[in-house]
Structures are given as structure tokens and as C-alpha cells.
Amino acid sequence: MDKELNTDIKAALLSIGSAQVDKSLLPDKLESKATAGPGAGGSSIFLKSGNQRVRLTINDASPLRVVPEDEHVVVLKNDDVVARGVLERPLCHCPEQAYITLSEKCVYDCQFCPVPKMHGGVKDSAKVIQMVEEAYATGELKAISFTSGIAVSPKKEVQRAVSIIKQLTSEYDLPIGVSVYPTTGSSEELYSAGACEIKYNVETMDPELFRRFCPDLSLYTILDALDTAVNVFGKNRVSSNFIIGLGESDETVRKGIKLLTNRCIIPILRPISPHPLRKNVKITRPDSARLLKLGSMLKDMLDHESLCVDKSRTMCLLCTGCDLTPHKDI
Numbered sequence: 001m002d003k004e005l006n007t008d009i010k011a012a013l014l015s016i017g018s019a020q021v022d023k024s025l026l027p028d029k030l031e032s033k034a035t036a037g038p039g040a041g042g043s044s045i046f047l048k049s050g051n052q053r054v055r056l057t058i059n060d061a062s063p064l065r066v067v068p069e070d071e072h073v074v075v076l077k078n079d080d081v082v083a084r085g086v087l088e089r090p091l092c093h094c095p096e097q098a099y100i101t102l103s104e105k106c107v108y109d110c111q112f113c114p115v116p117k118m119h120g121g122v123k124d125s126a127k128v129i130q131m132v133e134e135a136y137a138t139g140e141l142k143a144i145s146f147t148s149g150i151a152v153s154p155k156k157e158v159q160r161a162v163s164i165i166k167q168l169t170s171e172y173d174l175p176i177g178v179s180v181y182p183t184t185g186s187s188e189e190l191y192s193a194g195a196c197e198i199k200y201n202v203e204t205m206d207p208e209l210f211r212r213f214c215p216d217l218s219l220y221t222i223l224d225a226l227d228t229a230v231n232v233f234g235k236n237r238v239s240s241n242f243i244i245g246l247g248e249s250d251e252t253v254r255k256g257i258k259l260l261t262n263r264c265i266i267p268i269l270r271p272i273s274p275h276p277l278r279k280n281v282k283i284t285r286p287d288s289a290r291l292l293k294l295g296s297m298l299k300d301m302l303d304h305e306s307l308c309v310d311k312s313r314t315m316c317l318l319c320t321g322c323d324l325t326p327h328k329d330i
Helices: 006-018 124-139 155-171 186-193 207-213 219-233 250-263 286-305 313-319
Strands: 018-021 044-049 052-058 066-071 071-075 080-088 096-101 143-147 176-179 197-200 238-244 266-271
Touching: 006 052, 006 080, 066 080, 066 313, 080 143, 096 124, 096 313, 124 155, 143 266, 155 176, 155 186, 176 313, 186 197, 186 219, 197 219, 197 313, 219 238, 238 250, 238 286, 238 313, 250 286, 266 286, 266 313, 286 313
Parallel strands: 018 052, 018 066, 096 143, 143 176, 176 197, 197 238, 238 266
Antiparallel strands: 044 052, 044 080, 066 071, 071 080
16 A cells, blocks of 8 residues: 555654544544543544554644545645555544543643543443443454543552452453552552553653652652562563653653663653643654654664563553554554
8 A cells, every 4th residue: 555654654643643634534433532641632543554553633723634535544744645544443542452541530730631630530340341341342352451540549549440450350351451650569459450561651751850740749659660560560561651742852761761671661652742731831742753763762772671562462552553662663
């Protein structure tokens, strides 16, 4: 297929991160709404061609347009075809997964994240189990993944995740991944409940930026928890979102990747965009050249530590839509 997704094309699309989407392409089953993290509140589509996938937020002001073409869709920029592919159906949040946000609210006020300002709901176990059942009924479900804000406390979020995981493991033979804020003993509790992968997000490895953007959290607590998680879950089963675009230098990214990979933690380099609810926060989405440079750097360091992203079974490293992912895109 001409203009099939490849590394350079995906990097170019990710550098923009959004697209206008022809309304005829948006029956409910093809549109996904984010409920967690910096992209919360936005709707998006997933484009796939070949073995690669990209997620684009729906934005009527974007320079990209997604329009139908026979049985495919094309991505246009200034009427030039940038990419061709098909739209994938998200099950819960993304294709092939029930990726569910347990609490769509947060008592912490990370400055890049709109969730604290959105006052979302909290899903009870019955709702979560119903969502998994509906995703499983499609015949496309490959994994169950959970993330969460902090409705009351990190400990209560971990306890709720543990309870739900125990219920699901008795019904489904599927890998389960979890991304929450760590607590003392959270890795051991989640692993014992049946989770096979864990993600604790460092957000940034620049301590000054971390203090500025995440004043309620502790980078060192997260790093200590990641070390424990590797001992509990094992190699290739622990990851961490590392935001790109908060003002960090490439050298800071390099040192951060090295520190994490040396500890057998897989960094996920996540390009960020400003959110309307955080319009006073200075954020710059990385361009394609920077994404390619940092992605190649990450791949080299993963290879040096014999870390294999393509062994991941859940969450962002299975999806790959939001990031330039080593061993899959690079």
C-alpha cells in the first residue's frame, strides 16, 4: 500500500498528534474518548497500516485531515497524501484491549494533566466487569489493562484494583496490566492478585521539572517502587511513562533513559500536547526529528540491556498508538 505507515511517517503524524476527521468515518465504534492522563477528555481515532498503529486526537483545527478512500482512509496535509490505512475499532480506549480508567478524578494536581479539573466519575466493580464482558464478546480482546487517577488515596486505588483483578482472573485467561501510583507493597499485592505487568509513571526524569509539574508527588518514591516492581514482576514486565515536551533537554532524557533501562525498567517516551484546561502551562509537543532521535536512543539502550518491548502483553507497549515504540516502530 502506497504511503503505508513507517517510522518516518508515524513520527511526522505523532509530531502533530491530531487530525480533522470526516464525519462519515465516525460511527461510535471507531471513536475513542480518553479518560486518563494528559489527553483526558479528547476523542481520537486509531489508524493502522502494515504492522503499525497511530492514535490521532480529533481536532477541527488540525493541519491533518482523515478522509475515506475506497475501503481505506487517507491522511491529508495541504491536500497531499501523508498516509493510508484503515481505522481500527477501539474496545475500551484502544484496539484489542479493555483499557479501563477506574477513577476519572484525581486529588493530585499535576500541572500538565486535565483530570483534576474534570471531576469525573469512579467506576465500581460491576461497571468494570461489564465493560470487560462487552469487549470479550467482540472476539478481539487480547488483554485487560487498568489505569486510574486518585479519587481518595493511592492505597484505596490499589486495593480496588486488587479486588477487581481477583474477580477477573477467575473468569478470563487474559494478561492483565496495571498503571497506578505506587504504594508500599502495591507491586506484591497486584502481582498476587493476578496482574502480569505494572507501570508506575515517572512523568519526567528532570527533578526540577518534576517538582514544578507534580508538586504533590515524589519522583524518588516512584523510582524506588519501580525497582521493587522489577524484583516482583521480572524483566520486560515493568514500564514507565516519560513525558517529552515539558522543557527537558535531550541530555536529561538520555540520562533518564539510561538510569531506567539500567534498572530493567522500560521507558515509554510520550509526546505531550497542551490541553485547553491547562492553557497557562508551558508545554511544547516534540517535532518528528526529536521523536526519531530520542526513539533511536531509547532503542539502543533497551538493546544494551536486552530489554524487549515486543514481549509486552498489555497497556501502552501492546497498543503503541501514542508513541514511537522501539522494536515495533523503530
